[in-house]
Amino acid sequence: MMRYLLDTNFFIQAHRSYYPLDVVESFWIRTKELARKGHIISIDKVKKEIYDKSSHEDELKIWCIDNLEDQFFHPTEEALSQYIQIVQWVNTMRHxxxxxxxxxxxxxxxxxxxxxxxxxKENLVIVxxxxxxxxxxxxxxxxxxxxxFGVRFVDTIGMMRELNSKF
Structure with a gap:
């Protein structure tokens, strides 16, 4: 089973632009279902970006708290050696x-x-x-x-198509 790793903008752009929580509930129901089944995950840094950039009563933050299990956001320290490789490569790109x-x-x-x-580290596709x-x-x-680094990436619709998921 291919698993997908969600960027912060998966949540923020969906909520603000394409699939507002109050209009396209089916998107958010599907997102919760995909998370529950383990098809999609994210990392602690994404959680921090969502939670810290929102006001206390932000709808998206509340949705995440209410609908995503604690283990949905994985700890990044597990990927420290891969992070170091990225830092080293990016620093060679000063030209x-x-x-x-x-x-x-x-x-x-x-x-x-x-x-x-x-x-x-986990052989995931980034969304x-x-x-x-x-x-x-x-x-x-x-x-x-x-x-x-040979990592696949897709947008939200690409992921939904690959998962044969409709909402």
């Missing part, structure tokens, strides 16, 4: 990226490098709305890191 882009990507609490590290931009200088994007 392509601005120093500020590398510094931003490697911020301690940013989920992006940890997502790729965890996906490498993100980020698009590949190989010539970008101002931001290190998840797809470029995935491409370098």
């Amino acid at each position: 392509q990226y601005l120093d500020s882009a590398i510094e931003d990507f490697l911020q301690a609490d940013l989920a992006d490098p940890w997502l790729v590290a965890y996906a490498i 993100t709305y980020e698009k590949s931009a190989p010539g970008a200088k101002k931001r290190v994007k998840i797809p470029e890191v995935c491409n370098h």
